[in-house]
Amino acid sequence: MIEFELNGQPVVFNGASDTPLLWAIRDHFKLKGSKFGCGAGLCGACTMHVDSTAMRTCILPVAAVAGKRITTIEGLSGDGLHPLQAAWVEHNVPQCGYCQSGQIMSAAALLSSNPRATTDDIDQALAGNICRCGCYPRIKEAILSVAELSYDATTEETSA
Amino acid sequence: MSIRNVSRRRFLKLGATAGGGLIIGVNLPGCSFSGALPIEQESDGFIPHAFLQITPDNQVIFYCPSDEMGQGVRTGLATIIGEELDFHPRDMVVKAAGLHEDYANPEFGVQATGGSNAVRVFWGPLRQAGADTRALLLNAAAQDLGVSASELTTDNGYIIVGDDRFPYGDFVTTAAQLAMPTETPLKSNASFKYIGNEFSRVDALAKSTGAAEFGIDADIPGMVYAVVVRAPVAGARVLSVDKTAAEAMPGVVAIVPVSSGIAVVANAYWRAKNAAQVLEISWEDIPLGQVSSAQVRTDFEAALAEGDTVEASTQGELVAGFDAASSTLEADYFAPFLAHTPLEPVNATLHITDNSAELWTGVQSIQGAQGLVERLTGLPRSNIRVNNLYLGGGFGRRGTLTHIVEVTEIAMAIDKPVQLLWSREDDIRNGLYRPASLMRIKAGVTTDGIVSAWDVQRAGGNITADTLTNMLPALLPSLPSSLLNGLSGFAEYLFSQWTVDPSSVEGLHETYDFENHRIAHATVDHGLPLTFWRSVGHSYTAFAVESMMDELADRAGIDPMSLRLANTENKPRMHGVLQTAQAAMKSMTVPDGHHLGIAAHSSFATDVAEIAEVSIENGEIRVHKVTCVADVGTAINPDIVRAQLEGAVMFGLTATLYGRIDLDQGEVKQSNFHDYQILRMDRAPAVDVILVNSGGDPTGIGEPGVPPIAPAVANAVFKATGQRLRELPLKLA
Numbered sequence: 001m002i003e004f005e006l007n008g009q010p011v012v013f014n015g016a017s018d019t020p021l022l023w024a025i026r027d028h029f030k031l032k033g034s035k036f037g038c039g040a041g042l043c044g045a046c047t048m049h050v051d052s053t054a055m056r057t058c059i060l061p062v063a064a065v066a067g068k069r070i071t072t073i074e075g076l077s078g079d080g081l082h083p084l085q086a087a088w089v090e091h092n093v094p095q096c097g098y099c100q101s102g103q104i105m106s107a108a109a110l111l112s113s114n115p116r117a118t119t120d121d122i123d124q125a126l127a128g129n130i131c132r133c134g135c136y137p138r139i140k141e142a143i144l145s146v147a148e149l150s151y152d153a154t155t156e157e158t159s160a
Numbered sequence: 161m162s163i164r165n166v167s168r169r170r171f172l173k174l175g176a177t178a179g180g181g182l183i184i185g186v187n188l189p190g191c192s193f194s195g196a197l198p199i200e201q202e203s204d205g206f207i208p209h210a211f212l213q214i215t216p217d218n219q220v221i222f223y224c225p226s227d228e229m230g231q232g233v234r235t236g237l238a239t240i241i242g243e244e245l246d247f248h249p250r251d252m253v254v255k256a257a258g259l260h261e262d263y264a265n266p267e268f269g270v271q272a273t274g275g276s277n278a279v280r281v282f283w284g285p286l287r288q289a290g291a292d293t294r295a296l297l298l299n300a301a302a303q304d305l306g307v308s309a310s311e312l313t314t315d316n317g318y319i320i321v322g323d324d325r326f327p328y329g330d331f332v333t334t335a336a337q338l339a340m341p342t343e344t345p346l347k348s349n350a351s352f353k354y355i356g357n358e359f360s361r362v363d364a365l366a367k368s369t370g371a372a373e374f375g376i377d378a379d380i381p382g383m384v385y386a387v388v389v390r391a392p393v394a395g396a397r398v399l400s401v402d403k404t405a406a407e408a409m410p411g412v413v414a415i416v417p418v419s420s421g422i423a424v425v426a427n428a429y430w431r432a433k434n435a436a437q438v439l440e441i442s443w444e445d446i447p448l449g450q451v452s453s454a455q456v457r458t459d460f461e462a463a464l465a466e467g468d469t470v471e472a473s474t475q476g477e478l479v480a481g482f483d484a485a486s487s488t489l490e491a492d493y494f495a496p497f498l499a500h501t502p503l504e505p506v507n508a509t510l511h512i513t514d515n516s517a518e519l520w521t522g523v524q525s526i527q528g529a530q531g532l533v534e535r536l537t538g539l540p541r542s543n544i545r546v547n548n549l550y551l552g553g554g555f556g557r558r559g560t561l562t563h564i565v566e567v568t569e570i571a572m573a574i575d576k577p578v579q580l581l582w583s584r585e586d587d588i589r590n591g592l593y594r595p596a597s598l599m600r601i602k603a604g605v606t607t608d609g610i611v612s613a614w615d616v617q618r619a620g621g622n623i624t625a626d627t628l629t630n631m632l633p634a635l636l637p638s639l640p641s642s643l644l645n646g647l648s649g650f651a652e653y654l655f656s657q658w659t660v661d662p663s664s665v666e667g668l669h670e671t672y673d674f675e676n677h678r679i680a681h682a683t684v685d686h687g688l689p690l691t692f693w694r695s696v697g698h699s700y701t702a703f704a705v706e707s708m709m710d711e712l713a714d715r716a717g718i719d720p721m722s723l724r725l726a727n728t729e730n731k732p733r734m735h736g737v738l739q740t741a742q743a744a745m746k747s748m749t750v751p752d753g754h755h756l757g758i759a760a761h762s763s764f765a766t767d768v769a770e771i772a773e774v775s776i777e778n779g780e781i782r783v784h785k786v787t788c789v790a791d792v793g794t795a796i797n798p799d800i801v802r803a804q805l806e807g808a809v810m811f812g813l814t815a816t817l818y819g820r821i822d823l824d825q826g827e828v829k830q831s832n833f834h835d836y837q838i839l840r841m842d843r844a845p846a847v848d849v850i851l852v853n854s855g856g857d858p859t860g861i862g863e864p865g866v867p868p869i870a871p872a873v874a875n876a877v878f879k880a881t882g883q884r885l886r887e888l889p890l891k892l893a
Binding site for chain 1: 229230231232360361363364365366367368369370371372373374376377379385410411428429430431433501502503504505550551552553554555581583584585799800803804806807808809810811832833834838839840841842844846847
């Protein structure tokens with residue numbers, strides 16, 4: 001029996017403790033927004049936040065998250081859209097869309113630790129997320145647009 | 161052998177699309193789906209035809225006949241019908257169409273998606289359907305309001321009379337009683353409101369929140385999970401299996417033989433996968449088991465050396481053309497087998513009950529999926545329901561439906577709903593591949609820069625025989641297997657001995673004038689399953705043709721762009737694209753150490769030129785920026801067109817820099833993204849798209865951006881290093 005917090009709610013998982021977190025979330029808790037792409041931590045489609053850190057959950061045993069806070073794409077924004085999700089729509093980012101939950105979760109973790117992320121920061125933080133449709137230029141623009149908003153906001157505060 | 165038989169060639173060429181891919185025009189009796197439309201009627205909803213439903217509260221539902229795999233087809237087709245209906249596509253509810261003959265792709269004759277043709281072939285029918293429906297609503301409104309229809313007009317879902325606005329939904333009850341007008345005049349291009357505008361895709365929000373439902377997301381109460389262990393050498397059959405260890409693994413429900421191997425069924429995917437790893441299977445030895453990568457190229461070279469080719473296309477006088485040339489060159493170009501690796505591995509979920517079946521999947525032919533379930537279960541067609549969800553990438557891979565065969569065989573053997581999921585390793589090792597190809601080009605160019613002789617031979621496998629093997633059972637569910645095997649075998653024989661599979665040689669000369677040319681082909685098939693791969697034959701032919709064009713330019717001392725312009729005098733659309741690319745190049749500031757390479761290619765009725773800005777850093781080829789110039793006639797949503805070209809550049813760069821599937825004694829060596837690399841964010845270039853849009857009907861956009869990028873990069877690498885790389889993926893010496 002493994003207890004953890006899922007999108008703000010306490011939950012209990014009774015299955016095998018070596019089950020990768022991805023499958024526990026998808027098949028037991030029925031949250032299907034996080035995706036399976038490689039099963040080896042190589043593509044990032046399964047990315048969730050574990051205590052605010054972006055992690056590849058297809059290779060993370062559920063036992064390893066006992067007592068931790070898990071956030072999935074479904075729990076990212078609470079009410080309304082996360083600024084990144086709004087930027088994704090604005091920049092017409094998705095094509096097939098399958099990798100986008102993972103891309104957004106990686107981007108959100110980056111911006112929460114580094115709100116003024118630069119192009120190089122994005123390249124590093126998102127290099128673990130494959131997009132087979134090749135939406136990279138738009139993903140980058142969308143993240144930068146949110147990072148620039150935060151940059152503008154901070155600048156305005158300073159100058160005020 | 162070089163038999164020419166025009167009538168046979170013409171018969172087969174009937175199946176070739178406008179510049180891309182082969183169409184299996186199976187239009188035989190018994191494979192159409194007539195009867196009631198597969199549409200759930202909303203409360204008092206009006207269903208004028210297969211594509212629309214309009215409700216009294218003015219909701220417009222569009223049933224999209226093509227499968228959404230990222231190409232934006234739901235937005236594109238909604239925009240086309242919305243333009244004539246006068247209803248903003250962004251405000252429509254867009255749903256995947258169910259199975260019905262009214263949704264058949266007009267060019268394929270079956271309900272399937274591919275060949276970059278959806279917008280092109282539905283352009284006419286959907287505009288007409290939208291215009292006729294609008295005319296019907298006007299007639300209904302005229303009757304209800306007691307005015308003449310000529311006094312009415314429309315504005316985005318509203319009938320306008322004087323200063324009054326009435327939603328379309330007010331008139332659906334009357335509309336349902338009236339006859340549908342036909343041949344309603346269409347709008348002039350100049351009056352388009354939505355076509356040519358840029359707005360977010362209709363699926364952008366769902367695909368940014370995790371809400372979009374893909375095949376893998378189907379979740380049926382009580383379902384179990386299946387994994388299949390397939391032959392390490394494609395096509396080998398099981399000789400014996402020891403399932404003792406696997407049966408003892410936790411969660412295992414059943415172990416089921418299927419036609420492709422052995423299925424392990426468990427109460428969780430994870431457990432099925434673990435148990436599958438301890439199955440002990442011995443497989444038969446087949447000839448492919450003797451084949452390794454090095455031998456593939458050797459065999460191609462041997463076939464060309466023997467001259468055992470069949471002519472695919474010939475024009476003018478080659479000998480005279482070579483005599484007229486001031487410079488002559490000959491070179492070989494090679495492209496390897498490739499996997500598709502859509503990020504969502506193929507999967508299917510099937511629930512068979514006493515007299516019915518329901519399937520959830522994401523495929524490029526819902527009709528084929530239904531046909532396979534029908535063939536294998538023997539259930540009546542009307543009792544099989546197929547839910548085609550979003551496709552997590554297609555690229556040609558989801559046109560082959562062996563996973564539907566597998567899930568049906570498994571579901572028939574156990575008494576539960578079952579979800580079959582291929583792992584990434586299954587996807588890379590057990591799939592179908594872009595054929596490896598050797599292309600030998602001998603060409604001559606005059607001092608004026610006219611390519612006066614163009615003699616090409618291609619050696620490799622053909623996709624059509626495998627395609628028929630996979631598609632015919634699906635599309636002709638009631639035809640006996642023996643007859644189908646005969647048909648597929650006949651295709652294989654035909655293409656190896658008698659004529660040329662158009663998709664094997666497409667793109668070897670069509671971009672240019674080339675008044676004296678000969679295209680010949682040698683089929684060398686090692687037995688690895690082959691299929692469509694985004695841009696099909698063009699994915700390798702453009703690499704050979706466009707590399708040779710630069711080699712000729714270099715040899716003759718002509719600027720590469722000028723050479724291309726000189727040889728497209730009779731290809732006005734491509735000529736215009738090249739002129740735009742030339743102007744773009746002139747205005748570029750190229751940093752020190754960076755070099756530009758260009759390439760152009762026509763495919764799927766669209767003309768594309770790409771300029772790659774490349775440098776060499778620490779022995780690595782780095783692509784910094786790609787400028788992509790394209791003419792698609794009319795862009796339905798220019799931002800989606802740009803997105804497709806950006807994505808095509810990335811897809812093509814993966815093949816340019818990394819992509820290769822190697823065989824070791826018949827087994828695919830690569831297995832996951834560590835050894836089958838995909839281009840990542842930190843290596844993705846900026847892409848600048850310039851749309852020429854010369855007008856006229858819209859042409860293909862999903863695939864045409866792929867072919868030019870590999871030769872554009874190779875041509876830039878030559879400028880940077882002097883090394884002419886004639887094999888993909890590009891590797892510096």
